[in-house]
Amino acid sequence: MTPFDMIPLQWAWGIVLYWLLLGGASLLARHVSGLVTDLIFPLSALGALVMALVGGSALILPVSHFILPIGLPDLPFHLRLDALSGFFLLLLGSAAFGVTVYAMGYFRSMADDQVGLLALWFNLFLAGMALVLLADDAYAFMVAWEVMALSSYFLVTTDHQIPDIRRAGFLYLLIAHVGAVSLLLCFGVLQGGHGAYTFDYMRLAEMTPFWASVAFLLALFGFGAKAGLVPMHVWLPEAHPAAPSPVSALMSGIMLKTAIYGLLRITFDLLNLQIGWWGTLALGLGLLTALYGVIFAAVQSDMKRLLAWSSIENIGIIVAAFGLTLIFYTDGKGGLAALSMTALLYHALNHAFFKSLLFIGTGSVLHATHERRMGHLGGLMRYMPWTAWLTLVGALAIAGLPPLNGFISEWLLLQAFLLTPGLSQPYLNMVIPVAAAAVALAAALAAYVMVKFFGIIFLGQPRDPALHQAREASWPERLGMLWLAAGCVLLGLLPVQVTAALAPVVRLLTGQTLVNDGSWLVLAPVSAERASYAPLIFFAVVAVVLLLTFVWVRKVYHGRIRRADPWDCGYLEQDARMQDTAEGFGQPIRQIFEAFMRVERERPDPFDRKPRYSSASLDQIWFVLYEPIARLASWVSDKVGRLQHGRIQWYLIYSFATLIFLLVFVTR
Amino acid sequence: MTTGILLQIAQTLAAILLAPLLMGWVNQCRAWLQGRSAPPISQPYRTLRKLFQKDAVIAHNASPLFRFAPYMVFACMALAAGIVPTIANDLPFSPAADAIALVGVFALARVFLALAAMDIGTSFGSLGARREMLVAFLAEPALLMVFFTASLISQSTELPVIVQTLAHKEFVIYPSMAFAAVAFWMISVAENARIPVDNPTTHLELTMIHEAMILEYSARHLALIEWAVALKLFTYSALGIALFLPWGIAPQGDLSALPLAVLVLLLKMLLGGTVLSFMEAISAKVRLFRAPEFLGTAFLLGVLGMLIHFLLEV
Amino acid sequence: MTLSLTYHLQVINLLAALLLLISFAMLSQRRIVGLITLFAWQGAALSASTAIVAWSTGQHHLYYSAALTLVLKVIAMPWFFYRLVKKLDVDRDVEPMINIPTTMLIGIVLVIFAFNLAMPISQMSGTVMRSTLGIAMATVLLAFLMMITRSKAIPQVIGFLAMENGLFFAATSATYGMPLVVEMGVALDVLVGVFVLGIFFFQIRETFDSLDLKHMEKLKEK
Amino acid sequence: MEIYWVLGIPLVGGIFLALWGSRGNAPEINAFFSLLTLIAASILTARIVADGPMIVGGEGWFFIDSFNVFLVTLTAFVAFTTSLFSRPYMRIEKEHSRLNDKRLRLYHSSYQIFIGAMLLALTTNNMGILWVSMEAATLATVLLVSLYRTPASLEAAWKYFILCGVGIAQALFGTILLYFAAEKVLGSGGTALLWTHLNEVKGQLEPTVLQLAFVFLLVGYGTKVGLAPLHNWLPDAHAEGPTPVSAVLSGLLLNVALYAVMRSKVLVDGALGNDLAGNLMMGFGLLSVVLAAFLIKRQTDVKRMFAYSSIEHMGLVTFAFGMGGPVASFAGLLHMTMHSLTKSAIFFAVGHATQSAGTQLMAGIRGLIKTNPTIGWGLMLGTVAILGVPPFGVFASEFLIITTAMHEHAWATPFLLTALGVAFASIFGKVQPMVFGETELPRLPYQPALTPVFMHLALVLMLGLFIPPYLADWYRQAAALLGG
Secondary structure (H helix, E strand, O other): OOHHHOOHHHHHHHHHHHHHHHHHHHHHHHHOOOHHHHHHHHHHHHHHHHHHHHHHHHHHOOOEEEEEEEEEOOEEEEEEEOHHHHHHHHHHHHHHHHHHHHHHHHHHHOOHHHHHHHHHHHHHHHHHHHHHHHEOEHHHHHHHHHHHHHHHHHHHHHHOOOHHHHHHHHHHHHHHHHHHHHHHHHHHHHOOOOOOOEHHHHHHOOOOHHHHHHHHHHHHHHHHHHHOOOOOOOOHHHHHHHOOHHHHHHHHHHHHHHHHHHHHHHHHHHOOOOOHHHHHHHHHHHHHHHHHHHHHHHOOOEHHHHHHHHHHHHHHHHHHHHHHHHHHHHOOOHHHHHHHHHHHHHHHHHHHHHHHHHHHHHHHHHHHHOOOEHHHOOOHHHOOHHHHHHHHHHHHHHOOOOOOHHHHHHHHHHHHHHOHHHOOOHHHHHHHHHHHHHHHHHHHHHHHHHHHHHHHHHOOOOOOHHHHHOOOOOHHHHHHHHHHHHHHHHHHHOHHHHHHHHHHHHHHHHOOOOOOOOOOOOEOOOOOOOOOEOHHHHHHHHHHHHHHHHHHHHHHOOOOEEEEOOOHHHOOOOOHHHOOOHHHHHHHHHHHOHHHEEEEEEOOOOOOOOOOOEEEEEEHHHHHHHHHHHHHHHHHHHHHHHOOOOOHHHHHHHHHHHHHHHHHHHHO | OHHHHHHHHHHHHHHHHHHHHHHHHHHHHHHHHOOOOOOOOOHHHHHHHHHHHOOEEEEOOOOHHHHHHHHHHHHHHHHHHHHOOOOEOOOOOHHHOOHHHHHHHHHHHHHHHHHHHHHOOOHHHHHHHHHHHHHHHHHHHHHHHHHHHHHHHHOOOOHHHHHHHHHHOOOOOOHHHHHHHHHHHHHHHHHOOOOOOOOOOOOOOOOOOHHHHOOOOOHHHHHHHHHHHHHHHHHHHHHHHHHHOOOOOEOOOOHHHHHHHHHHHHHHHHHHHHHHHHHHHHOOOOOOOHHHHHHHHHHHHHHHHHHHHHHHHO | OHHHHHHHHHHHHHHHHHHHHHHHHHHHOOEHHHHHHHHHHHHHHHHHHHHHHHHHHOOOHHHHHHHHHHHHHHHHHHHHHHHHHHHHOOOOEOOOOOOHHHHHHHHHHHHHHHHHHHHHHHHOOOOOOOOHHHHHHHHHHHHHHHHHHOOEHHHHHHHHHHHHHHHHHHHHHHOOOOOHHHHHHHHHHHHHHHHHHHHHHHHHHHHHOOOEHHHOOOOOOO | OHHHHHHHHHHHHHHHHHHHOOOOOHHHHHHHHHHHHHHHHHHHHHHHHHHOOEEEOOOOOEEEOHHHHHHHHHHHHHHHHHHHHHHHHHHHHHHOOOOOHHHHHHHHHHHHHHHHHHHHHHHEOEHHHHHHHHHHHHHHHHHHHOOOOOHHHHHHHHHHHHHHHHHHHHHHHHHHHHHHHHHHHHOOOHHHHEHHHHHHHHHHOOHHHHHHHHHHHHHHHHHHHOOOOOOOHHHHHHHHOOHHHHHHHHHHHHHHHHHHHHHHHHHHHHHHOOOHHHHHHHHHHHHHHHHHHHHHOOOOEHHHHHHHHHHHHHHHHHHHHHHOOHHHHHHHHHHHHHHHHHHHHHHHHHHHHHHHHOOOEHHHOOOHHHHOHHHHHHHHHHHHHHOOOOOOHHHHHHHHHHHHHHHHOHHHHHHHHHHHHHHHHHHHHHHHHHHOOOOOOOOOOOOOOOHHHHHHHHHHHHHHHEOOHHHHHHHHHHHHHOOO
């Protein structure tokens, strides 16, 4: 048949195969210099673009099924493409396109055979993520899920010579695996006993509230571990900085979303009943995560680590939206559920764009300066303007500033929060506006973080003489960033169209859709009376005023511009070390929220020749939760180890005792 | 519609032109209250004209961002002034941005200013930026809370609708709005860099916030910023008026009420300016570390107001 | 016929009791040579009882296994062990892990346990013997106990072989002997096993120059 | 007919190598005989696929059904690949003069005997012969474990011999009890121990006797399976023996022992009509999984660690069989297969790794991926596979086991979750630095025989994504046989 009468699902599966083949090809091509970067990556990017189109088309086309001849005997891989998968495929493809184009320039400098291997895992990673979204039975889902985890692990440990990176990778894979096992258990509950592992059967399975709750909690744990939900987030700030920047971009921008996808799929699609307190739980966890993440982002001094923490924050916001949706949904408020669900999806999409953009931006900085510590950067705007301006777009977007995309999803979410008086339980009516306050706080802090991020890296004076040699990023890198930045702007300017495109997904999940009461220009999710926002007008007005002022100032007053040294209240001897460091910038936040962290300071003593002051804010949860677990495990294994102390007589006694015990047991 | 647009433009222009006047009035009052001989009320205009005529001096390493920021800030403030109902209540722009978006506009301006402050890389610049953001991250959610209280009452985040509900529906006493009012006062003091959070008149490096950010600006850039500051003060006053004493703002499409509205507005503004200067005169600047507590209180009051709303008014 | 059966019954019960007695004796025996002698006697008792069972029940293949037992367990192995002990000169007192009286007490408990265990089975045992199964089980358990208590290689192996005796007794008296193939196989295995052990003893001896198991406690969880 | 070939070839090979095994090309001869065995086995398999289960010989000495035929193939296959691997491996050992020709002769001939014994154990129909051949397999390997004649290896071998000997003695007692019960129904004589006959009349067998019998059989054969707390011989034997032996021990012998347990379980279930046997096995399995996981955590010797991992997996399989039911039994069989393939592959890789590092201590093995990439990747992928990460086949079985357990015995899942988590953390945390990181290890002087490793891993990968229909049918029939 011609490509045109293939259903989207076949296209999607075709691209997955295509990526797999590309992976194999890159393994073979790794000895030919430059072949991988100049050929394989562009081809993968092409695949991503097509995937985005396929996903988009799936939003409007009917659901399509597809069964592969592989898998378990009674359980071949079932694939299914509905609006939900379509949306996330769209997200995957469009974001991955930019990142892959970027990667083409980024990995040029890498040794050929290494980049060959890397490209293999890169393509496997893409294929795995796509397959997760397509899977329609538990086995296919788990296989794809773990392929995704494994390939990303190998990507994270690209520079495995560095012990920290090995440690990060290990932590990542460990938590991913534990999460996966709990997902297994979740499917074990869902399958309802008769080995019915396809999602279709699970949709039919009738659950008691107890088992449904068990399934939900397991899913929340499993997917939360992947998404970086507090307190399962500890791997994230380690692994994302460790990986090469394009990989961090993929992981942070897209992989985390697959967890969100799974959460939505299981809660709203597979489970046949939902319970209110799930929503409250998710809301609470989400808000905790959001605040925790943004607070830690504010005190980081490593730029990629800062971004990783900010990813945790955004995931928190998404999960909070998820919880809110559940609350509305279980309360029978379909319309409101639709609103918050729209906010959720919108934010997921936005985050895919701006977080990938920021990560690859840091990648270019890393390339140009070989420096990740913000305390050694600065003033790069003059040496790499493209990178700087494009990153600025991302920074403003993630800070939730109009008219960019970050603002819209937060606006929608806040609107949803404001609509809670409709709810039946009074205590929720009260609690939820407070939750809105938390969201607002997180958003404001995000602005703080981004000013710190952009200001310290790109503005001011270079804190290191070497930075004067920094060069602008190569053209593929710029192209990749441009694509993502454009995405941020468009998603910000065309909310009406985007929400309309999201409608099928929202209908699929919540049964209702967002009615846009405004025109093609004005977004009015509930009613024009209620709330409205028109970024285009907004943008136009700002632009016009800006232009007018500019022209007017030029026309009326033709003052010349003189260049001079900075004034700075007339202080002499301005040098770069007088600027705020990253730590300094985060200090107020640390002072306010010190309770959350364990701060390790290194104070100089009065007689130091070269006094140094350093402080690191460490994650308290690691010490109160994870280290005790580790200690407990080794304690147990010590006790168990005692059993095996080498004397054969004792071993005989074990057998003897076992024998006697069993004899007594069976004849009792 | 056309009248609406004309009205809109008129109101915006009026705001832009009147803003320095308010500033001048506040300074004058304060001088009187402090027993100094007051500058003329038109002093801000003179300052602006002087600044515009000067040659601009810019640091060697200033990036385009540095020169772009003042225009951006000014534009944002103009937009803000445009969407807050000051004299009339049907404004074509208002659908463009509701209360939440308004907060976004302020935030946008602030972020650009902070970035510009860090651009030169002086010690004071980055210090000012940091302090500004510190104030902001508490003030913004607090402001949102105030708006939420109002919009929970009026079932809308559209400023005109809010004003409509508060002013033109039958008169109800909202206890929650009392909390909101106090919170709003504290916020606007902080946001406009007034005592007790900041002192607009000194360049004392230990305490200054706003001034520290704009140290490197001169001439027309400085002028734009100063104007934007005045505009911000004006907008905040207009906001306060719209939220807490909205009576007198002309309702939808009745032009006859306009002259009255203008009159009432001027009166309110005079009143507000007096009160502001009075408060400034009697209170002392708090230490910087106290600022978060000050704003935290505002935030809490905002949240409390909302809870009160749920307790008493639903 | 019934009379003769009762005779056999008595004789076999006697032999069974003897078997049990010898196991206890082995449990209490300190010297290795004495142990070997006792082991030979146990074998003798075993083969005797097997022969009687064969004769009384006309299960002729049991004669083979009786002969096999005689050759292997009464002549070959004891002789082999004597040689070994003399050759390696390891005939010293063995200090058991648990002291003798305690061991005895445990042994008695085991016997009672074994009898209780075997009681229901013996009730419906269609064969001539009643309590032999219990005794066989007791012998096995006692041998097990002996392996536990002894801290030298040879006694442990003898305990192992004593266990085999117990099994054989069970096989021959409780059931009229296993199928011939099986018994041959078992016997072969035992034979090979003993040879392997022989090789072992020399290896251990030349490595640790002692057959004391105390030297062989290195492999453990640190 | 083929059955005699399958059993005869290893026997002949053993004798032949015992006589001429000291010559230089003994490894090739060994591999050759293994190949012949494999061919014979596959012909036999083809026969079974064609005609279904068959009973051969006199009164039906041999019985081949879907349960054991795939184990036969598996055994023959792994035996062959192992012999391929042991070719270069043993050469190196000889060059390092850790072994000499005499020992190599012993090694090669016992290897063949061992394989033969296991094949006999799998194919025989007579529970007695099953016991005999299990014992024979033990005896054949004892001397292999002590092949290096080091104190440690002697100690390991001694423990192996005594513990398994005692264990197997219990199994004999169990067999006797079985016969005791059987002869009431089938009359005394040769046929009373034939499994097929027993299986027909299992309903009439005396329950009280059979439950005792099962206890003895379980303790006996369970010792060889390595079920905790009877497992103590296993880590020592695996760690101290030559690596090929470790590979076949944990890849094959454990399976065969478990096979024996399962054959008995089928009879006992039939006689008792309750799931006593199943519960016992679940208990043992769970205990083994948990204990092994925590013991893995403290290992420093790589082979010892993977030995414990074998205990863990055997525990998992036992647990699955204990649960019973078509899905669980299917999963158990699948897991047996996957475990033998993967674990032997790992041992191959580990063998080369230890030879290049000159130590078995993991602290001494670093950065394989730099010096010997193929070994490094082999080890890494093997580890990932054995830890149950898809798309490798081990996951397929774990998937079925865990989901079933979650549904039928939810109480057990916390233990499983803990154990799997701890095992993953421990093993991966120890393997990662061996594979990754900087190193000053020398490259291997010779070309490592990694064909077997990747052959196994490829198979495991294949089976994780696609199980051929006829294989699936075997599993299904076997699962049905095991009380599905």
